[in-house]
Amino acid sequence: MKSSMKKKFLRAAAACAAVLMIGSLAGCGQRGAGETEAPETSAASNEIADALELLTAVWESYPEDAVFPAAGGDSEEMTMDGPGACSVENAEALDASLAFPADEAGKIDDAASLVHMMNANTFTAGAFRLKEAGDSQAVAQALEENLDGRQWICGFPEEMMIASVDQYLVCAFGTADLVETFQNQLSSVYETVSVISEGPVSAG
DSSP: OHHHHHHHHHHHHHHHHHHHHHHHHHHHHHHHHHHHHHHHHHHHHTOOOOHHHHHHHHHHTSOGGGOOOEEEEETTEEEESSOEEEOSSOHHHHHHHHOOOGGGGGGEEEEEEEEESSOTTTEEEEEEEESSGGGHHHHHHHHHHHHTTOOOSSOOOOEEEEEEETTEEEEEEESHHHHHHHHHHHHHHOTTEEEEEEEEOOOO
């Protein structure tokens, strides 16, 4: 009798242990599912804060042998050795330094630049946050037209590239190798890059 009761007790204990083990595994499975959602949360938190962050991320991704003497920003706040923020209040300055059309300045609310210190036409990049993402094609076309045929003071850039990254337009012009490197690094940092226009800069 005692042996029979002991067997029943052991069977019940084994069944309870099995239930607890299944519950534990299910709990681990739920934590695992939660962990697969973590990258989405991380991606959401990695939204581009501003134009300066965009260019800085690209610049910091450059391999050491591709880095050149650089500066950024505008006359109000110049940054050495990397990108700098530009005021969007001075439309003429954006046009003169970054080739961003002055009559389109009302469509952006943030800007930054990265320029070769030896000559702006050796390499210049600008990032511009659009107030309305739907304006990207029209503003990119105006920017391309402004680049083509303008009067260049310090030499003549060979190539140009205009791309969109989320709500930003990014433009680069200069020697072909430096523009290509910038475009490659931009694409390696931001998966959402869409090239709108690229090619030689037309002479005026």
